[in-house]
Amino acid sequence: MTEGNFVDYVKLQVSSGKGGKGSIHLHREKFITKGGPDGGDGGRGGHVIVRANEQLWTLYSFKFKKHFGAGHGGDGSKNRSSGAQGEDIYIDVPVGTVVRNTEDNTILFEITEIGQEEILLEGGLGGRGNWHFKSSTRQTPRYAQPGMEGLTIPITLELKVLADVGLVGFPNAGKSTLLAALTAAKPKIADYEFTTLKPNLGIVEYRDYRSFVMADIPGIIEGAAEGKGLGHYFLRHIERNSILLYLIPADTPDVKKAFTILQNELIKYNPELLDKQYTVVLSKADLLDEELLIEYQREMKEVFGDIPHLIISSVSQYQLMELKDLLWKQLNP
Numbered sequence: 001m002t003e004g005n006f007v008d009y010v011k012l013q014v015s016s017g018k019g020g021k022g023s024i025h026l027h028r029e030k031f032i033t034k035g036g037p038d039g040g041d042g043g044r045g046g047h048v049i050v051r052a053n054e055q056l057w058t059l060y061s062f063k064f065k066k067h068f069g070a071g072h073g074g075d076g077s078k079n080r081s082s083g084a085q086g087e088d089i090y091i092d093v094p095v096g097t098v099v100r101n102t103e104d105n106t107i108l109f110e111i112t113e114i115g116q117e118e119i120l121l122e123g124g125l126g127g128r129g130n131w132h133f134k135s136s137t138r139q140t141p142r143y144a145q146p147g148m149e150g151l152t153i154p155i156t157l158e159l160k161v162l163a164d165v166g167l168v169g170f171p172n173a174g175k176s177t178l179l180a181a182l183t184a185a186k187p188k189i190a191d192y193e194f195t196t197l198k199p200n201l202g203i204v205e206y207r208d209y210r211s212f213v214m215a216d217i218p219g220i221i222e223g224a225a226e227g228k229g230l231g232h233y234f235l236r237h238i239e240r241n242s243i244l245l246y247l248i249p250a251d252t253p254d255v256k257k258a259f260t261i262l263q264n265e266l267i268k269y270n271p272e273l274l275d276k277q278y279t280v281v282l283s284k285a286d287l288l289d290e291e292l293l294i295e296y297q298r299e300m301k302e303v304f305g306d307i308p309h310l311i312i313s314s315v316s317q318y319q320l321m322e323l324k325d326l327l328w329k330q331l332n333p
Contacts, residue, residue: 007063007159009156010063011102011154011156011157012154012155012156013154013155014048014069014120014155015067016046016047016048017044017047017087018073018123018148019045019127020041020042021147022039022128022129022130022146023144024144025038025039027078036139036140037129037134038129039076039129039131040076040077040078040080041082041126041128042076042129043073043083043084043085043086044125045070045071045086045126045150046072047088048070048091048121049090050090050097050117051093051117052097052114052117056092057094059094059097070086071086071087073086073124076129083126086123088123094159095112095114095116096159096160097110097159098157099120100155102154108155121151124150126148128144129144132144160240161215161240163241163242164241164243168238168266173248174284175216175247177314178247178312179202179216180202181317182204183205200216204324210328238269242331243277243278244278245278246262246278246280246281247281248262250284250311259280259304279310279330280307280310281312282296282312284313284315286315286316308326308330310322
């Protein structure tokens with residue numbers, strides 16, 4: 001998936017359908033010249049329904065269509081016949097989508113499961129026909145209810161990437177290079193910071209035809225939790241990953257300090273992220289000679305102890321299979 005096709009934030013205008021009018025009709029047939037009221041009810045307006053679609057990965061389908069409206073209910077007719085219901089409209093979104101009211105930014109609901117459907121706006125009720133208003137003192141009512149108007153609101157769809165493994169690191173840590181080495185994804189790769197501005201997803205093929213999904217999250221900088229740079233825009237994609245993979249390049253002066261900064265930014269943004277499983281990886285091992293490699297292995301053991309950790313190189317493929325094994329074991333304990 002190319003970065004240009006990854007859309008994770010859109011604003012839409014949605015409208016439910018208007019209810020149909022109730023009918024004003026008096027029964028007439030041969031030999032019955034003064035039949036009673038028999039006007040039917042109007043049909044309800046169509047609902048606006050948001051549903052999960054497992055075939056979708058982004059909100060790209062909304063890039064060029066911003067307005068959605070459900071059908072109006074049909075009017076009632078004679079013989080107490082009700083009008084047709086307005087056609088419901090379905091808005092298909094990927095799993096991991098948050099639906100907000102744009103006006104006050106409140107969360108209306110979240111789509112977190114395959115097959116989930118949520119009624120966003122109910123259609124207007126149909127008006128009652130005149131036969132409802134017949135009474136002992138009012139034998140031939142000549143009025144009926146109009147249908148209720150539908151509702152219109154602006155909404156914001158916000159996608160939080162749902163992946164098995166999320167790559168976390170500073171800009172230019174080698175996340176995109178690792179994703180390209182492990183999957184068929186083709187993220188933008190260059191030797192400067194913030195090459196990745198939108199998440200990239202890839203499927204990592206594992207042994208015996210098994211696989212898992214990896215997400216390359218745009219680089220985090222110190223102060224991201226306070227919104228520095230594009231902090232909140234990036235950090236929200238980390239919330240829904242099963243495992244976090246901290247990536248620290250081998251040319252980092254202080255590995256422990258780099259890891260602490262990254263972890264603190266995540267915790268400040270959402271303390272619940274502390275409960276997620278994680279692995280720490282030192283990338284760009286191709287920059288190290290044998291002596292430095294041994295020294296870094298000793299340092300990683302001292303700093304991280306029993307926390308899963310590894311030294312890899314995406315360029316030379318050093319220990320990439322071992323990384324897959326480590327991640328698979330965490331995903332399937």
